Amino acid sequence: MTDKYTQLVSRGLGRDVAKKLGLPQPVQLRRYQPGAPLVTGPVLVSGDSAGADDIATTLLGWGLDVRRNALPKEKLGAIILVLDAVQHPGDLGKTVLAAGTSLRDLAANARVVTISRTAQSAPTPASAAARQGIDGLLRSMAKELRSGATANGILLHDNLATTSPSALGALRFFLSGRSAYVDGQFLTVTSTSGSLPTDSERPLAGKVAVVTGAARGIGAAIARTLHRDGATIVAVDIPAAGDHLAAVANSVRGTALQLDISRDDAGHRIIEHAVERHGRLDIVVHNAGITRDRLLANMDEGRWHSVIAVNIAAQLRINEALLASEHFKDSSRIVSVASTSGIAGNRGQTNYGASKGGVIGMVRSTAALMEPFGGTINAVAPGFIETEMTAKMPFAIREAARRLNSLKQGGQPQDVAEAIAFLASDAAGGISGDVLRVCGQQLVGA
Amino acid sequence: MAAADVSTGATREPTPSPLRSAVIVGGNRIPFARTGGAYVKSSNQDMLTAALDGLIARFGLQDERIGEVAAGAVLKHSRDFNLTREAVLGSALSPETPAYDLQQACATGLETVIGLSNKIKLGQIDSAIAGGVDSASDAPIAVSEGLREILLDLNRAKTAVQKLKIIGRIRPKDLAPDAPNTGEPRTGLSMGEHQALTTAQWKIAREAQDELAYNSHRNLAAAYERGFFDDLITPYRGLSRDSNLRADTTLEKLASLKPVFGKSLGSEATMTAGNSTPLTDGASTVLLATEEWADAHGLPKLATVLDGEAAAVDFVHGKDGLLMAPVFAVPRMLARHGLTFEDIDFFEIHEAFAGTVLSTLAAWEDEEFGRTRLGLDGALGKVDRAKLNVNGSSLAAGHPFAATGGRIVASLAKMLHEKGAVDGRPARGLISVCAAGGQGVVALLEAA
Numbered sequence: 001m002t003d004k005y006t007q008l009v010s011r012g013l014g015r016d017v018a019k020k021l022g023l024p025q026p027v028q029l030r031r032y033q034p035g036a037p038l039v040t041g042p043v044l045v046s047g048d049s050a051g052a053d054d055i056a057t058t059l060l061g062w063g064l065d066v067r068r069n070a071l072p073k074e075k076l077g078a079i080i081l082v083l084d085a086v087q088h089p090g091d092l093g094k095t096v097l098a099a100g101t102s103l104r105d106l107a108a109n110a111r112v113v114t115i116s117r118t119a120q121s122a123p124t125p126a127s128a129a130a131r132q133g134i135d136g137l138l139r140s141m142a143k144e145l146r147s148g149a150t151a152n153g154i155l156l157h158d159n160l161a162t163t164s165p166s167a168l169g170a171l172r173f174f175l176s177g178r179s180a181y182v183d184g185q186f187l188t189v190t191s192t193s194g195s196l197p198t199d200s201e202r203p204l205a206g207k208v209a210v211v212t213g214a215a216r217g218i219g220a221a222i223a224r225t226l227h228r229d230g231a232t233i234v235a236v237d238i239p240a241a242g243d244h245l246a247a248v249a250n251s252v253r254g255t256a257l258q259l260d261i262s263r264d265d266a267g268h269r270i271i272e273h274a275v276e277r278h279g280r281l282d283i284v285v286h287n288a289g290i291t292r293d294r295l296l297a298n299m300d301e302g303r304w305h306s307v308i309a310v311n312i313a314a315q316l317r318i319n320e321a322l323l324a325s326e327h328f329k330d331s332s333r334i335v336s337v338a339s340t341s342g343i344a345g346n347r348g349q350t351n352y353g354a355s356k357g358g359v360i361g362m363v364r365s366t367a368a369l370m371e372p373f374g375g376t377i378n379a380v381a382p383g384f385i386e387t388e389m390t391a392k393m394p395f396a397i398r399e400a401a402r403r404l405n406s407l408k409q410g411g412q413p414q415d416v417a418e419a420i421a422f423l424a425s426d427a428a429g430g431i432s433g434d435v436l437r438v439c440g441q442q443l444v445g446a
Numbered sequence: 447m448a449a450a451d452v453s454t455g456a457t458r459e460p461t462p463s464p465l466r467s468a469v470i471v472g473g474n475r476i477p478f479a480r481t482g483g484a485y486v487k488s489s490n491q492d493m494l495t496a497a498l499d500g501l502i503a504r505f506g507l508q509d510e511r512i513g514e515v516a517a518g519a520v521l522k523h524s525r526d527f528n529l530t531r532e533a534v535l536g537s538a539l540s541p542e543t544p545a546y547d548l549q550q551a552c553a554t555g556l557e558t559v560i561g562l563s564n565k566i567k568l569g570q571i572d573s574a575i576a577g578g579v580d581s582a583s584d585a586p587i588a589v590s591e592g593l594r595e596i597l598l599d600l601n602r603a604k605t606a607v608q609k610l611k612i613i614g615r616i617r618p619k620d621l622a623p624d625a626p627n628t629g630e631p632r633t634g635l636s637m638g639e640h641q642a643l644t645t646a647q648w649k650i651a652r653e654a655q656d657e658l659a660y661n662s663h664r665n666l667a668a669a670y671e672r673g674f675f676d677d678l679i680t681p682y683r684g685l686s687r688d689s690n691l692r693a694d695t696t697l698e699k700l701a702s703l704k705p706v707f708g709k710s711l712g713s714e715a716t717m718t719a720g721n722s723t724p725l726t727d728g729a730s731t732v733l734l735a736t737e738e739w740a741d742a743h744g745l746p747k748l749a750t751v752l753d754g755e756a757a758a759v760d761f762v763h764g765k766d767g768l769l770m771a772p773v774f775a776v777p778r779m780l781a782r783h784g785l786t787f788e789d790i791d792f793f794e795i796h797e798a799f800a801g802t803v804l805s806t807l808a809a810w811e812d813e814e815f816g817r818t819r820l821g822l823d824g825a826l827g828k829v830d831r832a833k834l835n836v837n838g839s840s841l842a843a844g845h846p847f848a849a850t851g852g853r854i855v856a857s858l859a860k861m862l863h864e865k866g867a868v869d870g871r872p873a874r875g876l877i878s879v880c881a882a883g884g885q886g887v888v889a890l891l892e893a894a
Contacts, residue, residue, distance in 0.1 A: 235503075239673070242680040243496070246503035250538040256503035258676045277506060277744045 003386065003402065006409050026408035027148040030109035032177035032418060034201045034228065039175050041077030041107045042067050046099040047115075051162035052082035055115065055171075058163050070102040078111040078175055079103070084162050086116065086130040096137065103144070112151035113174045114138050115167065118188060121158045135186070142184035142441050143406050150174075150183040150407070150441075157190050160430075165194040169427025172196075178422060181383075181415035183406050184441035187431055193374060194429025203425040205230030208278040210270050212261050213288030215241035217387040218337065220248045221413030222285055225421050227252035232278050236261065236270065237288065261288050261314040267321025275327050283424045284322060286315045286336040286359075291389075293348040304351045311355030316362060319377075323369055332375040333424045336363055337416070340383045340439050356381070360435050367433030376432035378423045383439025386410040405440035466736050468563035469747040469894050473856020474501035475730035476682035477689065478844035481582040484685040485727040490519045490526060493682070493729035494533040494579040500680030501575065501731045505745055508538045513571025515545040516558040517731070519579050520847035520882075522549070523586040530577075552798065553756070553879045553887035554578045555730060555851020560754030560889055562734055572739040576855070578848030579729035593620040630882065632762045637769070637882065638799065642708025642717050644767030645801030648808040652716035655800035656700040659721040659841045662797060666838025667693035674837060678856055690724060690844040707799075721800035726844030730852030732859075737894075747894040749859035749875070754889040755779035761884040769802045771886030772878040773809045777820050779888055780876075787827035791868050792861055792875035794854045795829075797840040802880055837861065851879055855891070862893040 006026040009018040018025050030040065042065040045056040059066045059080075070076070079099050086092055099112070106112070114134055122128035134153065142151035152174045154167055161167070170187045173179050197203035209226045213219035214235035223233045233254030237245040242258045249256035257273050259266055274281035289311045292303035315336060322328045341349045342356025363379040370377050384390060384401040390410065393401070402410040419438045422428055476497050479485045485493060494517055502508055517530040526532070531545040550557045555578030562574035589597065596615050603609045629636050645655070669675060670687055679686070705715035707722065733745075740747050757775035759766035766773075772795075780786065787810075795803045809815050810826040820826055837857055840850060858875045865873035872893040880886045 239676045239679070240681055240686040242500065242686070243682055246500045246680050249503035249506075250499060250508050253506070253508040255506040256500075256680075258504075258680070260673070260676075263673070276746070279744065 003409060024403050024408040025146075027108060029148045029180040029407065029409075030177045031180045031412070031414060036177060038062065038172060039064065039077035039111060040109065041065070041075050043078045043080060043175075044070050044076050044099070044102055045080045045082065047082030047095045049082055049085035051084040051115065054161065054163045055080060055082055058168060070105065074105060075107040076102055076105050076110060077107055078113065079106070080171070081112070081114045082162060083114060083116040083134055084156060086127070087124070088126045089130045089133050091130060092133060092137070106145070106149050109148040111149065111175050112141060112145065113171060114151070114153040115162050115171070116153065116155060118155045118157055138186070139184045139441070145406070148180075148407065150179065152179065152182055152184070153186040155186050155188040157188070160189055160192065164189060164192050164430060165196060166191075166428055166430030168196060169194060169422070169425070170431065172200075172427070173422045178418035180418070181407065181411035181438050181440050182419060182436065183439075185437050187436060188434050189430045190432060191430045194431075195426050197425065197427060202230035203427060204283070204421065207231045207282040207424075208234065208274050208280050209283035209285065209424065210234040210236060210274055210281065211285045211287055212236045214248055215244035217389060218382065218385060218413040218416050219287040220244075221417040222287055222420055223248050223252050223254065225414060225417035226283070226285070226424065227254065229421050229425070231283065234270070234274050234278065261318065262309045264317070266314060267318035270318065271321060271325050271327055281327050281332070282330070283333045283335070284318070285420055285424065286318070286334065288314070289337060289355075291349070291352050293352065295348055296350040299351065307351040307355050311352070312358035312362065315359065319362070319366060328375070329373045331426065331429060332370070332373070334366070334370070334375070334377040335420045335423045336377070336379045337420075338363075338379040338381040338435060340381050340437060340442055343381055343437070344442070363435065364433045370432060374429065376423070376429060378428070378431060378433070379435045380416055380419045380423065381435055381437045381439065382411065382416045383437065383442045384410045385416060386412055405442045407440035409440065411438055411440055463569040465567050466569060468566040468734055468751045469737055469740055470749045470751065470855065470859035470891070471733040471735050471740050471745045472501075472505060472748060473678055473730065473732040473852060473859070474504055474680055475678065475849065475853055475856065476500070476728055477679055477685040477687050478726045478728035478846055478849070479685055479689045480844060481725040481727055483583075483689050483727070484683045485581065486583045488581065488683065488727065489584050490522065490529060490579045490581050490729075491533055491536065493581065493727065494529065494577060495536040496680070496682050497577060497579070497729035497731045498533055498537040498539065498575065501733060502538045503680070504677065505733055505743075509540050511540040512543045512575055513573045514562060514565065515539075515543055515575040515577070516548050516562050517545075517577035517579060518548040518550075518554040518558065518848050519581075520549065520551055520554060521580055521582060521585045529579075549848075550887065551881035551883055551885060552796070552845070552847045552850060553881040553885060554848035555853070556754070556855065556877060556879045556887045556889055557756075557851070559732055559734065559751060559851060559855050560887070563751035563754070566734055566736055573733070573735040575731055575733055577729065577731035577852050578850070580846035580848045581727045582725035582846070583727050588624040590620050590622055590624050592617070596620065630761075630768065636707075638707035638717060638722060640761065640768035641799045641801050642711065642715065644770060644805045645716060645799070646708060646711055646714055647767065648805040650716065650801050650804040650808065653701075654804055655716055655721040656697055658797070658800040658803060659700055660695060660697050662835060662838045662841035663692050663695050665836055666691055666842035669837040674860070678860065688843045690726060691842050695720075717799060717801055721841065723798055723840045723845040726846045728844065728846035728849045730849040730856065732852050732855050746863070748863040749891045750894050752890040752892050753779055753782065754887065756885065756887045758886070759884045766884070767805060768882075768884055769798055769880035769886070770805065770809065771884055772880055772888050773806050773886075774820065775886050775888040776810075776876065776878060777822065777826050779890060783890065785874070787829055789874060790876045791833060791865060791873045792836065792858060793829050793834045794839065794858050794875060794877045795835060796845070796850055796854065796879040797835065798845065798880055800841060806878065854879070855889070858891055862891060866893055
């Protein structure tokens, strides 16, 4: 459900009044529905490299309406800036300015996507400057877009083609409604691993996925989204949440596993359940998390330790069991839920911030351990998401948190779930150790 | 159907079906709540549906056509004539799953397990869900017998004058509602008063009863603490543990309670609210199947249902105590298998009252009783207390009549599975449930 203010200013008198008064004007975002087209209009592929030509050819192969030059007054569904060959900041202008003239022609909920290379591996300072420049460019451009349009970027390691499987996977994710609340963010493709799904509506067909904290909120949305994409779900939550958990498990035709993930044998129990009941284990989503907010000056041991134990220590212990298991060796996927609090910090959340920052550190370090068997591990960092938990925030704080992002609204649990579903798919096989924010480009913090 | 084979002239016989094993896959119950507590607004159908849905979620049975579901309730509204089938229709099971209701007082739940296991063993069904539910909070209340007769006459009357005459028969006393109670129709005594007589007859000390109650609470609390019930219970209406459980109770506290039953016995009255089970609301379910069905569904096989036996006693003429029927059922069942108490690793004796369990044990330990009443050479045997109700029983958990059987079967099956083998043979467990009307049902399980 979109919040009431967004509904009010999305149409009719409310829209006119909000415009006159200069109030924030959030729109109803284009969210993925099975069967919906990838984009809602022609796609302009901007850039003159061979990589740009390859992208244009691929998009034509997908049946999209592709433009290499914008037509006057034509509404565009997306603009793709292919900047993979830039050597010097001076090389950016031509492609960027050409795309700039078309920004006003973007349709509502359109997409801008840059494709470039990682700055760390640049051969020269000038090349690094050009590549890093795209970071600032993209994030600024995202803040200029209106009406639900977003801008995100794909970063390629050197030697990777613009059409490597996960580059295309990320491109499809960013173009689609699956990325509705992802704005101003980059995904980094590090290898040629991965493959696009044969059935784009069931990219997780045949997979068995464990979702922790699945009884409600974001976890329940993750279970439903992974199930929609074809996965068999093992829904995990603490025994005390078992009634909600049973309802979720029954709604996705999966199984419920009542388990405190901070138990020593939690990893073993998860693997055993998945393999015995469903024959395999492909995906683990570490979503379970708790908050015990207090200013650090007032923090007690119980609050500190319980948050660390559940939010990060449990994930580390379960991952150890997964990495040691013979049942988790076939292109396995781990996706952890971090938080923008773990990146930008949040007053009253030193314990939570430490745990979620910890998740990011764990993900970056574990990627190397997953690589030998084609596995990946990534994190998703949600910003302000409309859940039962955030509905309990005081009105003024909630309104501020909700509007202080480029999309001027809170995200939905489904938005977080869509990012996780993508990172859990075969298409994301070349993306590992990455952290994707689902925050509508929060204006504060990193 | 046999059909004549024309070419040979021989008659084709139906394929004989050898007996199969009935295995317990697992169970699910909702926490039991003291009457008037968390489930005060829940009907039997609500609770049974919740217990079913938790079982379905645990074992992934959504849209599954189960062979048959049997459950029942002791306190039942007349509108709930198809209680179990209605619960199935409200659950995530396939609507093509058949169901029937069963009622055998407090033994209802255990009897559904035995009956469905027999169907599985005979080859009639491959899977089944047994269960039971009871609400003393949402109990049916009927109009008085006098008013009921008047209302039925009124319905039959044809003219206005006749109707007026009939209405004129209603007296204020007829308006008092008729609520259910635990009184025995043939003696007028409540279950507690009956047990008080038995408890006194077997000279069961107050201290022994309090100790049994104390152990029940302590064992149940410990089982919760180590997560034993994590895959046996699904929370319901904000409750995640049995609300009757007093983890912090002490022998001193139990000793301080005043007797509530057998007060006519004067100083010999020993039965208090602490060593008697309170009225409780709740529901339980057990998933049963053939080994093949469990394997095909990737589901565990915890234990097999070996056997069951029912007995009844003549309590009306005072020959035996109201709740003593299991005393007779157990030796008959064990004899059938050539087993003694030495061969049993867990004893689950339903704690209707602490006095019931202790009177039962006393009868089995009594040489004279064994000879004269059980037809044995001496006492049946002594139950090792370390094997008795090791994860608590009804005194701590509560006793929603028809739901107790399912609670015990699922818990015992898990205990047997964890125990595995004893001296090279599968671990065995004995269940004994006493019931109103002087009945009792017992069962024998073995680790699968």
